[in-house]
Amino acid sequence: MTGVVIVTGAGGAIGEAVCKAFAAAGHQIVAIDVRRPDPMGDDTIFVDIDLNRYCLDPEYRDTSNARLHDAVRGRHLAALINNAAVQIVKPSAALTTDDWSRTLNVNxxxxxxxxxxxxxxxxxxxxxxxxxxxxxxxxxxxxFVAYATSKAALNGLTRSLAVDLGGRVRVNSISPAAIDTPMLREGFAGQEKLLDQLGQMHPAGRIGEPGEVAALTVFLASDATAFMTGTDIALDGGIGARLRDPL
Ligand SMILES: NC(=O)c1ccc[n+]([C@@H]2O[C@H](COP(=O)([O-])OP(=O)(O)OC[C@H]3O[C@@H](n4cnc5c(N)ncnc54)[C@H](O)[C@@H]3O)[C@@H](O)[C@H]2O)c1
Incomplete structure (x- = not known):
């Protein structure tokens, strides 16, 4: 059944693809981010929420929740897509408590x-x-200590929520490997050869596309996966299965 789908991090490359895919499947999108998605679907309702502050400030959380409920307005809430994330890349010696707090709050x-x-x-x-x-x-x-730890915990949250919520709400996760986003490309600016090499390291011979994450997200929110909960799906071009040895 179509309804409302809430997507966090809707202003990012993967968030944009996820919003587009759910809209194409007939859902109304409620987009959460600190930045307005651009482009944004005509029917999309944007609710600007800073998810770090949402975790830290109870008054801000109450106001944000009221705006969110208002955006859903008693309609069928088909899915919540937790896509927003911060990725702080630093050596362990430089990671601050603020880095940890922001990462664990948002992710x-x-x-x-x-x-x-x-x-x-x-x-x-x-x-x-x-x-x-x-x-x-x-x-x-x-x-990647803070980011990787937060994502390992997110997979733990997926499993434990699925068990705790039982048949009421299904909870699953997707673990993509490298996805071709502007941010990923920026990281390889001037070193496009290395980006090619990264693709070749995946048995699929390439990195992934935002639309591929989006398509799997729509599938996991659909009735086709009604018996699936507490599961993480690797969307990784096979790199997670690849044994690296010198022979
Ligand atoms: N791009 C990749 O290669 C890749 C690979 C694996 C997993 N992922 C995951 O996919 C998701 C989307 O990644 P992306 O590549 O589109 O990244 P992105 O940085 O383009 O998008 C993330 C979005 O989250 C939003 N966000 C960050 N902090 C926020 C906050 N405090 N409050 C509200 N919104 C906030 C940002 O504004 C941004 O629009 C993330 O969960 C990321 O960990 C990405």
């Missing part, structure tokens, strides 16, 4: 608090929560 606590706040609406509509995690939940690299 982990906000998905929980939003699910908790929307539980009545999600329960009434047999809705779904899809958490956009990362390959970093399982495999990481230097300087």
């Amino acid at each position: 982990l606590l906000a998905p929980f608090l939003l699910t908790q706040e929307l539980l009545d609406e999600l329960t009434a509509s047999h809705g779904a929560v899809v958490n956009i995690s990362s390959i970093h939940a399982m495999q990481t690299k230097p300087e």
Whole structure:
């Protein structure tokens, strides 16, 4: 059944693709971000919420919740997509408590608090929560300690919420490997050869596309996956299965 889908981080590259895919499937989008999505679908309702402040400031959270409920306005809430994230890349020695707090708030606590706040609406509509995690939940690299830890915990949250909520609301996550976004490309500016190499390291021979994350998100929120909950799906071009050895 179509209805309202709430997407956090809707102003980012993957968020934009997710909003587009749900809108194409006939859903009304409620977009959450600190920046206005651009482009934004005609029917999209934008609710600017800073998810870090949402976790820290109870008064701000109450006001934001009221705006969110108003945006849903008693309609069928088909899904909550927790896609917003911050990624702080630093060596361990330089990570501050503020880095940790911001990362854990936006990437982990906000998905929980939003699910908790929307539980009545999600329960009434047999809705779904899809958490956009990362390959970093399982495999990481230097300087990703806070981000990778938050994503590992997000996968833990996915499992534990699924168990706790039982048949009321399904909760699943997606763990993408490298996805071709402007931010990823910026990181490889002037080193396009390395970006090609990154693609070749994936058994699929390339990195992923935002639309591929979006399509899987729509699938996980649909009735086709009604028996699926507490699961994480790797969307990684096979890199998670690839054994790296010198032979
Ligand atoms: N791009 C990749 O290669 C990749 C790979 C694996 C997983 N992911 C995951 O996909 C998701 C989307 O990533 P993306 O590449 O589109 O990143 P992005 O940075 O383009 O988008 C993230 C969005 O979250 C928003 N956001 C950040 N802090 C916020 C806050 N305090 N309050 C509200 N909104 C806030 C940002 O404004 C931004 O629009 C993230 O969860 C990320 O971890 C991305």
